[in-house]
Amino acid sequence: MNEQHSAPDAAIVVHDLTRRFGSFVAVNAISFSVARGEVFGFLGANGAGKTTAIRMLTGLLLPTSGEATVAGYDVYRQPDEIRRHIGYMSQRFSLYEDLTVEENIELFGGIYGLSDQRIEERTRELLDGLGLRDVRRRLVGGIPLGWKQKLAFSVALIHNPDIVFLDEPTGGVDPVTRRQFWEMIYTTAAAGTTVFVTTHYMDEAEYCDRVSVMVDGRIAAMGAPAELRRQYGVATFDDVFLRLARPSAA
Amino acid sequence: MNPVVVHDLAKRFGDTTALDGLSFDVNDAELFGFIGPDGAGKTTLFRILVTLILPDAGTAHVLGLDVVRDLWAIRARVGYMPGRFSLYPDLSVRENLEFFASVFGSTVEEAADVIAPIWRQIEPFRDRRAAALSGGMKQKLALCCALVHRPDILLLDEPTTGVDAVSRREFWDLLAELKASGLTIVVSTPYMDEASRCDRVALVQHGKILEIAEPGVIGARYPRPLLSVRAARRHELLQALRQFPHAYSVFPFGADVHYADARTDAVPAAIAGELAAWLASRGFPDARAEPIPAGVEDVFMSLMGAPGDEVAA
Numbered sequence: 055m056n057e058q059h060s061a062p063d064a065a066i067v068v069h070d071l072t073r074r075f076g077s078f079v080a081v082n083a084i085s086f087s088v089a090r091g092e093v094f095g096f097l098g099a100n101g102a103g104k105t106t107a108i109r110m111l112t113g114l115l116l117p118t119s120g121e122a123t124v125a126g127y128d129v130y131r132q133p134d135e136i137r138r139h140i141g142y143m144s145q146r147f148s149l150y151e152d153l154t155v156e157e158n159i160e161l162f163g164g165i166y167g168l169s170d171q172r173i174e175e176r177t178r179e180l181l182d183g184l185g186l187r188d189v190r191r192r193l194v195g196g197i198p199l200g201w202k203q204k205l206a207f208s209v210a211l212i213h214n215p216d217i218v219f220l221d222e223p224t225g226g227v228d229p230v231t232r233r234q235f236w237e238m239i240y241t242t243a244a245a246g247t248t249v250f251v252t253t254h255y256m257d258e259a260e261y262c263d264r265v266s267v268m269v270d271g272r273i274a275a276m277g278a279p280a281e282l283r284r285q286y287g288v289a290t291f292d293d294v295f296l297r298l299a300r301p302s303a304a
Numbered sequence: 305m306n307p308v309v310v311h312d313l314a315k316r317f318g319d320t321t322a323l324d325g326l327s328f329d330v331n332d333a334e335l336f337g338f339i340g341p342d343g344a345g346k347t348t349l350f351r352i353l354v355t356l357i358l359p360d361a362g363t364a365h366v367l368g369l370d371v372v373r374d375l376w377a378i379r380a381r382v383g384y385m386p387g388r389f390s391l392y393p394d395l396s397v398r399e400n401l402e403f404f405a406s407v408f409g410s411t412v413e414e415a416a417d418v419i420a421p422i423w424r425q426i427e428p429f430r431d432r433r434a435a436a437l438s439g440g441m442k443q444k445l446a447l448c449c450a451l452v453h454r455p456d457i458l459l460l461d462e463p464t465t466g467v468d469a470v471s472r473r474e475f476w477d478l479l480a481e482l483k484a485s486g487l488t489i490v491v492s493t494p495y496m497d498e499a500s501r502c503d504r505v506a507l508v509q510h511g512k513i514l515e516i517a518e519p520g521v522i523g524a525r526y527p528r529p530l531l532s533v534r535a536a537r538r539h540e541l542l543q544a545l546r547q548f549p550h551a552y553s554v555f556p557f558g559a560d561v562h563y564a565d566a567r568t569d570a571v572p573a574a575i576a577g578e579l580a581a582w583l584a585s586r587g588f589p590d591a592r593a594e595p596i597p598a599g600v601e602d603v604f605m606s607l608m609g610a611p612g613d614e615v616a617a
Contacts, residue, residue, distance in 0.1 A: 100467060101439065101441075145466075225465065226342035226465060227494075228340075230555075230605050230608060255495075257558035261556060295468075296470055296473070
């Protein structure tokens, strides 16, 4: 068996990936692939299995069966390699609130094994890129949520990962900052980093190159948002989601 | 007296101003929404209204009672759902409900008619531990628990945050049903699209009310001509529209781009023609522009000003 890592064409390849908890099948034989530099929206209702799938793809949870490679690494055998080559941010946990902006950047740089010189360079780049130089000595707990989320995103990119996983990154963020956040996503993807993102804002589904919608552990639909709207004959992605998640109601 | 009367309410936490002089009334049997992002002051306001914290200045009356002097009387009569899930994860659905009823010296049976529409939806899970419910179901259970002592007013702090789009819709259907029965409901949300489910909304940011109005008329307050523009390459379209000499603001809105023109008196139909011609010359022959009425999110973004202000504050 060839365990060598070579630059893959697809950032994520998933085939029949399954995870059971006792008799409950949280993720039921899902298959998809995400191209390098793609913005992929991973949607689904609460409890549909998204979080379990993400935990498997980020090397935090072993699958029951099926296959998946992330950045070319196998989720069963190379979870440590996966974690080194991906970035992750969520709405709930991303940064240490009682460290300053600058300390957070340095801490995560250290965790990802960047050299002191590299950490210094990246800190400068991030602070200037985000316009946060003036608040670099402020505790993260004291800066507005929108800024926190932009900083968390940048920190998730500090080691130049192949793929970044964003779990509800814009929850509760004001409408202007939410759109600026998506500009950052586009810039990141244009530079070649694959973006894997979840959201409950259905307008944001439209900002993805492709989306998948999970229902009861399975991927019920996948494609470009406009394609899915056409396929279901509806005007907004909100309605696509409603048809899939509550077929009886639509 | 209206069920909620608030005048010049202010609250600081250290250097942070959470509420900066809020005034508003909620009418009887009204579904009143506070719409704004995290950090707008919504939670602080709700905590003052349910007597969990004291205001620094100003007055607030709930059901005619003063939130500072009459706290015990208020507590018995309000149904409160905090933003953070606060039921007992190790108790079952039914046990949680019974617990909250008993705290108020009541029983689930005494509230049967009030909770009926919600109980129908969660009953299939009655023996499941609360921790094992999906996000949408947890919120329905929390709503049920907030109602089980037959309150005269409901105060729901971000009940739909983190809840998927379909479960959110179902939750608002339940609120509409409760409102129809005559209950006064005050609810907060960061989701602008939920404004349309309220009788009136207050748009809030940085502890201030930007606007109070019925959601249907709030769009009329938008100060500029607004157009929806669509073309195949949306991201490039955004950049191109920002270069248009009269562009005031350009924001993506789902599949469309909303363009506001800086010329407040210009005729929208004429702008549509100008934009189409200009975009065609810039490599967007398929671009379509049409005047649209502003929605709540457009109004909110227009009122909140430059987002860069935030960090300087």
